[in-house]
Amino acid sequence: MTAPTLDTAPDTGRGTGAPRFLADLLRVFNANKLSWLGLVLFVGLCLAAVFAPLLATHDPIDQSILYRLRPPSDSHWLGTDSYGRDVFSRILYGARISLIIGLASIALGLVVGGALGILAGYRGGWVDQAIMRVMDVLLSFPTLIMGLLVVAMLGASMLNLIIAIAFTVVPKFARIARAPTIAVRERDYIEACRALGYSDLRIMVVHILPNVLGEILVLASLWTATAIRIEASLSFIGLGVAPPTPTWGGMIREGFEYILDAPWLSIYPGLAVLLLVFSLNLLGDGLRDAIDPKLRE
Amino acid sequence: MFRYTLHRLLAAVPTLLAVLTVIFLIIRVVPGDPAIAILGDNASQQVIDAFRDRLGLNDPLWVQYGRFLAEIAQGDLGSSMVSGRTVWQEVGAVLPYTIDLTAASILIGILLGIPLGVLAAVHRNGWIDYVTRLVSLLGLSFPAFFTAILLILVFSIELRWFPVISRADMADPADRLYNLVLPALSLGLIMTAYVTRAARSSMLEVLGEDYVRTARAKGVPPRVVVLHHALRNALIPIVTVIGLYLGLLIGNSVLTEIVFNRPGLGKLIVTSLNQRDYAMLQGLMVVYACFIVVVNLLTDLTYGLLDPRVKHQ
Numbered sequence: 001m002t003a004p005t006l007d008t009a010p011d012t013g014r015g016t017g018a019p020r021f022l023a024d025l026l027r028v029f030n031a032n033k034l035s036w037l038g039l040v041l042f043v044g045l046c047l048a049a050v051f052a053p054l055l056a057t058h059d060p061i062d063q064s065i066l067y068r069l070r071p072p073s074d075s076h077w078l079g080t081d082s083y084g085r086d087v088f089s090r091i092l093y094g095a096r097i098s099l100i101i102g103l104a105s106i107a108l109g110l111v112v113g114g115a116l117g118i119l120a121g122y123r124g125g126w127v128d129q130a131i132m133r134v135m136d137v138l139l140s141f142p143t144l145i146m147g148l149l150v151v152a153m154l155g156a157s158m159l160n161l162i163i164a165i166a167f168t169v170v171p172k173f174a175r176i177a178r179a180p181t182i183a184v185r186e187r188d189y190i191e192a193c194r195a196l197g198y199s200d201l202r203i204m205v206v207h208i209l210p211n212v213l214g215e216i217l218v219l220a221s222l223w224t225a226t227a228i229r230i231e232a233s234l235s236f237i238g239l240g241v242a243p244p245t246p247t248w249g250g251m252i253r254e255g256f257e258y259i260l261d262a263p264w265l266s267i268y269p270g271l272a273v274l275l276l277v278f279s280l281n282l283l284g285d286g287l288r289d290a291i292d293p294k295l296r297e
Numbered sequence: 298m299f300r301y302t303l304h305r306l307l308a309a310v311p312t313l314l315a316v317l318t319v320i321f322l323i324i325r326v327v328p329g330d331p332a333i334a335i336l337g338d339n340a341s342q343q344v345i346d347a348f349r350d351r352l353g354l355n356d357p358l359w360v361q362y363g364r365f366l367a368e369i370a371q372g373d374l375g376s377s378m379v380s381g382r383t384v385w386q387e388v389g390a391v392l393p394y395t396i397d398l399t400a401a402s403i404l405i406g407i408l409l410g411i412p413l414g415v416l417a418a419v420h421r422n423g424w425i426d427y428v429t430r431l432v433s434l435l436g437l438s439f440p441a442f443f444t445a446i447l448l449i450l451v452f453s454i455e456l457r458w459f460p461v462i463s464r465a466d467m468a469d470p471a472d473r474l475y476n477l478v479l480p481a482l483s484l485g486l487i488m489t490a491y492v493t494r495a496a497r498s499s500m501l502e503v504l505g506e507d508y509v510r511t512a513r514a515k516g517v518p519p520r521v522v523v524l525h526h527a528l529r530n531a532l533i534p535i536v537t538v539i540g541l542y543l544g545l546l547i548g549n550s551v552l553t554e555i556v557f558n559r560p561g562l563g564k565l566i567v568t569s570l571n572q573r574d575y576a577m578l579q580g581l582m583v584v585y586a587c588f589i590v591v592v593n594l595l596t597d598l599t600y601g602l603l604d605p606r607v608k609h610q
Binding site for chain 1: 312315316318319323324431434435437438439440441442443446447449450454544545547548549551552555556563566567570571578582585586589590593
């Protein structure tokens with residue numbers, strides 16, 4: 001049996017159209033049923049975040065000292081926190097922060113890292129050496145420690161969190177983009193492009209990028225999971241988006257102070273982080289298996 | 298092996314130098330004046346200038362860089378701006394806790410992860426394989442602090458088997474181990490997830506090799522084929538993963554130490570960040586960087602031991 005592949009690498013360097021790509025994607029998903037589970041969970045959580053104002057039963061920052069630390073009930077499905085705020089509504093709104101920071105930081109990391117990787121692979125020589133040595137050094141730091149350091153220096157805000165997390169994934173994207181670029185660089189059609197006098201920028205963007213994008217996007221889904229976990233971790237440490245904006249990590253941190261009396265305060269947002277990260281891991285794992293020739297049966 | 302070791306040692310020097318340069322730049326180039334951060338917005342310009350002068354922050358960047366490298370070469374990592382104690386003293390006080398936690402977590406990861414990965418690979422596409430894959434994927438989706446909180450809830454609050462706060466008396470081995478169990482388990486289970494996945498994919502690759510098929514055809518018992526023929530060769534990628542994820546483990550240990558209120562390098566970093574203790578932070582980053590360069594070096598040297606071909610290259 002031949003497993004389906006995400007065919008994003010036509011020899012011409014140009015895409016083969018959306019229908020073909022979607023058909024390939026469908027076969028990839030069918031080859032690994034767990035990817036479907038991941039996709040359904042992820043889309044469900046995204047919809048919950050988008051429609052949070054409609055789904056939320058209470059205002060997420062509305063405090064009520066009379067209703068503080070109430071266990072889950074009919075009026076407050078997941079209980080209330082130490083300020084009497086509804087945990088369910090805060091989790092829904094918190095999903096927005098996690099998703100925005102997770103997706104935006106990966107998008108930023110992908111653009112910067114992808115560009116650096118393609119440049120390094122395409123130009124080779126000292127440009128390659130210089131870029132990749134810097135990337136290797138950045139990779140040697142533990143991601144969380146690096147994120148912690150950058151966000152502590154820049155100050156905790158949503159934009160700075162995005163920058164800090166993007167900073168930690170840039171070297172990973174650069175590495176992933178560089179390898180296929182080196183393989184593609186030697187192809188005849190690239191040689192033909194050069195002979196036609198196309199600029200390096202045009203060759204890299206129009207003719208190399210489509211060939212390396214598939215692999216980068218698959219890993220981007222896995223690293224979005226990591227990015228969301230890092231955002232939650234930074235918020236848990238106290239370096240997240242400032243209160244009263246609900247963030248999952250921040251909710252877990254606040255809830256942890258009441259672990260003896262109100263364990264639900266840290267358990268439910270913790271489960272939310274787990275579910276989102278797990279859905280992305282399921283999704284990315286299935287996609288990666290599908291494009292990895294070594295794992296094909 | 299001696300030449301191989303020497304070669305690796307020399308190759309680590311430029312990496313270390315580059316890492317030190319990055320640390321220096323991150324601490325210096327990012328916005329924010331450390332003097333104002335420490336003294337507060339209300340400090341007078343005169344006090345700020347004197348403080349900057351004392352720390353050498355008024356010197357040109359390259360002079361500061363030269364001094365930074367010279368001090369590290371002499372083993373001087375500076376002193377805390379807050380406590381006045383040297384970085385070595387602060388690190389020395391918590392290092393045993395961090396080493397205990399890291400070593401125990403890796404041990405748990407290896408002891409559980411390798412057998413699980415091998416089992417999954419041998420039963421490829423069977424139910425054992427599916428369950429192992431799903432559980433390991435779930436394991437690596439757990440944020441480290443959430444694992445720690447769940448363990449505290451079950452084993453400290455409900456069952457009361459272990460303390461909520463992990464403050465061991467390091468002179469008492471039994472107390473040291475007792476306080477280590479939950480923190481090590483919380484990180485070790487995450488490590489297990491990574492090692493299981495690496496062991497599975499590495500074993501799958503090796504089990505498809507010709508020499509494994511030959512061994513089977515010769516009638517070698519399946520257990521011997523798996524453990525002696527396949528596993529030995531599958532170990533190199535597994536060792537790489539353990540080396541790679543050590544960084545992840547060190548990062549996650551920050552969270553574990555916070556939840557268990559356990560002393561350690563990670564907690565020291567967070568405290569220095571909160572106190573804006575840049576000197577301490579810089580020293581700690583150097584310690585981390587050296588630690589990681591040494592781990593990478595040890596990973597390389599382990600290859601040499603596991604695979605004789607590596608050291609002859």
